[in-house]
Amino acid sequence: MPLSRRHFLSAAAAGAAAASLPLAAMAQSARPLTMQAAWINDAEFLGYFVALEEGFYQAQGLDLTYLPGGPDVIPEASLLSGRADVALATVETAIRAITAQGAPLVIIGAQYQKSPVGIVSLASNPIRTPADMIGKTIAVPPVNRLTIDAVLKLNGIERKQVRIVPYAYDPTPLLKGEIDGSLDFVTNVPFTIQSHGQEPVSFLLADHQLPLFNDVVVVTRETLQERRDDLVRFLRASRQGWDENFRDVDGWPPRFAQSWFKGTGRSIANEVYFNNAQKPLIAHEQGVFAMTDAAIAACVQALNAVGVAADASHFDTSLLAEV
Numbered sequence: 001m002p003l004s005r006r007h008f009l010s011a012a013a014a015g016a017a018a019a020s021l022p023l024a025a026m027a028q029s030a031r032p033l034t035m036q037a038a039w040i041n042d043a044e045f046l047g048y049f050v051a052l053e054e055g056f057y058q059a060q061g062l063d064l065t066y067l068p069g070g071p072d073v074i075p076e077a078s079l080l081s082g083r084a085d086v087a088l089a090t091v092e093t094a095i096r097a098i099t100a101q102g103a104p105l106v107i108i109g110a111q112y113q114k115s116p117v118g119i120v121s122l123a124s125n126p127i128r129t130p131a132d133m134i135g136k137t138i139a140v141p142p143v144n145r146l147t148i149d150a151v152l153k154l155n156g157i158e159r160k161q162v163r164i165v166p167y168a169y170d171p172t173p174l175l176k177g178e179i180d181g182s183l184d185f186v187t188n189v190p191f192t193i194q195s196h197g198q199e200p201v202s203f204l205l206a207d208h209q210l211p212l213f214n215d216v217v218v219v220t221r222e223t224l225q226e227r228r229d230d231l232v233r234f235l236r237a238s239r240q241g242w243d244e245n246f247r248d249v250d251g252w253p254p255r256f257a258q259s260w261f262k263g264t265g266r267s268i269a270n271e272v273y274f275n276n277a278q279k280p281l282i283a284h285e286q287g288v289f290a291m292t293d294a295a296i297a298a299c300v301q302a303l304n305a306v307g308v309a310a311d312a313s314h315f316d317t318s319l320l321a322e323v
Contacts, residue, residue, distance in 0.1 A: 044187075069203075091214065108315075113284050115214035128203055
């Protein structure tokens with residue numbers, strides 16, 4: 001049952017005493033909150049792992065359950081089904097769910113100020129700009145077809161000028177020369193290419209007319225109304241986790257080799273590379289998850305240009321002001 005605002009205010013008087021309690025005792029009274037991640041466990045979610053391991057959520061009175069994502073997981077569906085209270089999603093799919101399907105969702109934060117999604121290619125056959133994709137074969141995950149269509153349209157490239165084929169998050173076809181490029185996180189795939197003795201080339205879609213947030217923090221409007229205080233606490237603890245992670249970008253991934261990263265099939269060296277590459281895309285002078293009016297306006301304009309009817313009402317920045 002969600003904690004009422006009156007109950008919260010009456011409990012606040014005991015805050016100082018609670019602060020001195022052992023974490024185990026705090027956990028017994030912590031309020032449950034479930035988070036749905038957008039992908040399998042990797043460095044993309046390190047801030048949350050750090051916050052969990054360091055007890056930051058417990059210190060905020062939350063008992064967080066973390067659900068990993070994957071190719072078959074739709075974060076918005078986890079929210080609408082009640083499986084999760086908060087989720088990370090792409091801004092495109094979240095707003096399309098709102099506008100096209102009438103989903104009662106709202107975005108309350110943005111992990112990536114600048115989306116890490118881009119085009120990765122080989123230096124032997126480089127694709128450095130959208131114009132370089134003309135006449136090339138680009139592998140694109142089905143979930144990102146809207147994204148590639150957007151960047152082509154915004155850069156004046158006709159869809160028929162680029163051959164799009166399905167992509168299953170495997171750089172092998174690129175390494176074998178079966179495709180010319182792939183749409184993926186530029187924070188990750190270049191490491192794999194380097195590990196195979198090839199030189200990677202990449203560019204961010206965000207640098208070419210598509211200034212979108214990524215891994216936006218999404219909740220239902222009902223959860224926003226009924227559990228606002230818990231959501232503020234979630235954002236506060238998560239920000240603390242990311243700040244702690246970025247104080248030691250090389251040191252945190254190895255600590256989770258036998259826990260969060262176990263069984264993923266990826267090396268810790270890969271996660272260290274990822275963690276370093278993502279830092280400038282996440283960090284913001286106003287704090288992790290910040291969404292300035294200017295950034296929201298740019299994101300909305302880009303989405304509208306490609307037929308996603310976004311507007312500022314799909315974002316709520318008021319919780320960030322309390323973090």
